[in-house]
Amino acid sequence: MDDRVRRTLVDNLYANPGSLTAGAANGIISALVAAAYSGNALIWQVALLLSAIGVTRVAMAVGLPRLKVRDTKRLELLYELGAFSYTATVGFFTALTIAYNIPLAAQMLMACYAIGYAGGMATRNAGRPIISVAGMVLTFTPICIALWQTGDTAARTLAAAIVICFAGMVSIALQIFRTLRDSIAAAETSARLADKMQHLARTDVVTGLHNRAGLNHYLVEHLARPRTAPKLALFWCDLDRFKEVNDVLGHQVGDRVLTEVAQRLRSQAKPDAVIGRFGGDEFIMACDVKDRREVETIALAVLGEITRPMRLENDRLEISCSMGVALLPDDGDDLESVMLGADLALYHAKVNGRNQASFYDRSMSRDLVRRREIEAELRVAVQRDELSIFFQPIVDLATGRIKAFEALVRWFHPEKGELRPDEFIPVAEETGAIITLGNWITAQAAKAAATWPEDITVAVNLSPLQIKAPGAALGILNALREAKLDPRRLELEITETVLLDHSQQTEDFIAELSAAGVRFALDDFGTGYSSLGYLNKYPFGKIKVDRSFVSGPNAGKKSDAIIRAVSGMATTLDMAIVAEGLETVEQVEAVKAAGCTLGQGYYFSRAVPDYLAAMLIAQEREKFEPQRATG
CATH class of the missing domain: 3.20.20.450 (EAL domain)
Structure with a gap:
């Protein structure tokens, strides 16, 4: 069985402590009443033992999930110890009431409780069949032996009925287990597929970097976690005249160029950097930095690495790159404004001749922002x-x-x-x-x-x-x-x-x-x-x-x-x-x-x-x- 499925089934054992509490309360009350009817010291001792086990089991069911025990086997073993101890005690106590022939009403009280509890717990614990089956065996075996030893035909018939009931309950428990297992396995498979689809939806298929959706997601996530430096630098890179590579050499070579650029970006990135392909031939890298000097160092290193000649089979390519850089909080109070600043700086770098890095400056905003507004509004005009x-x-x-x-x-x-x-x-x-x-x-x-x-x-x-x-x-x-x-x-x-x-x-x-x-x-x-x-x-x-x-x-x-x-x-x-x-x-x-x-x-x-x-x-x-x- 898959570990994740097994963990879910074990967690389900602890999912509803209320049913355990109700079952233990019924058992304690029934045992104490039966002991009172018997007046037998041994029966009283077993009744008190049953009460102690019931209370301990309820406490474990409530407390263990809060401790967040990670070891599935340990968690299952603790549940088994409680379940087996309680069911064995219930079966032994009920057998004692029959063997000592205490008043019939008290015998019926314990017999009904034992059979009902074993059946109920069999379905409740069906997620782990060993617990269901073993619990019924521990409960029913001493009761059937005691009934058979009485020699009474009705008592022996009841023992036979309990055996038949046991077989039916085993079948039901196993059926419930298979249904639960298959349902949880299907849900786990769906969850894994959903995770995989989400990963694919956030990943660029050409470069393996984050795509635009993934970039936005992980940038927000990066800002939400503890920062390693006081500022966030955002580098927006655009390959110059990349269309000519696709037109002359073909899109396959173009994709290889993009992949090579992605690898070079990774090689220059800080360990905590978020890197993504924003679209086409545009890349974005964001990382925590101490000051502007560090940003300049990174920008020069990235530009130098990207523009370094690359050889693809028999072709030697020289790709130039324009870059826009903006910092948070210097150039904006939020991610959106910083991205806009980097985009404007990139545009400024292209206008000034390409193949250079340009830092965002508020003085360049008015004209460039107007052009961006025109671009956005023109599409719906x-x-x-x-x-x-x-x-x-x-x-x-x-x-x-x-x-x-x-x-x-x-x-x-x-x-x-x-x-x-x-x-x-x-x-x-x-x-x-x-x-x-x-x-x-x-x-x-x-x-x-x-x-x-x-x-x-x-x-x-x-x-x-x-x-x-x-x-x-x-x-x-x-x-x-x-x-x-x-x-x-x-x-x-x-x-x-x-x-x-x-x-x-x-x-x-x-x-x-x-x-x-x-x-x-x-x-x-x-x-x-x-x-x-x-x-x-x-x-x-x-x-x-x-x-x-x-x-x-x-x-x-x-x-x-x-x-x-x-x-x-x-x-x-x-x-x-x-x-x-x-x-x-x-x-x-x-x-x-x-x-x-x-x-x-x-x-x-x-x-x-x-x-x-x-x-x-x-x-x-x-x-x-x-x-x-x-x-």
């Missing part, structure tokens, strides 16, 4: 209807008519007011939320454009992350299908940075959507590499000259010359050219003279909600249609 799509017209410079609208996202926060796109778009790109946000913008823009006249198109900016996301092209085609918008009326604006990595995924994305009829425009031309190879390789139908050439501080003769050159090239390639940032009539005339065919900017209109965009279209139609009719 769509569901809360805080985001809106505004449309800025793109106008034909020759006719003054609206040819297209550029879809621009606006965020009206219920507490912070309107947030500028340059505040939340970079955050969305850093966190990957731009994929969800970009898909939503495209879907909303397509729905609005479907209500406009068919000669007006809609332009949507795309982030590099959107293009590289799995199923990106399919998502855009689905949005067009749901909005019932002709793909030729959607124009996707991409910047040169999207094309720098010469990704096959990017080429396939552009090719698939171009085949469906979607148009492409090269945005912010002139601010990057401005490679003419892009214009030759990809199906761009429009070039957007960056606003810095039109209304920026460097606008002038040189920028005019650049615009003229780009315009001439675009005319040759049969491309439209858009001048952005037009604010004055002089700027409009200048870019028009330079060869731009389309213009966009405050001179024509700011970005407006969809209903005002529809109103602008209606007003234009009213303005130009009568001229066409009279003409």
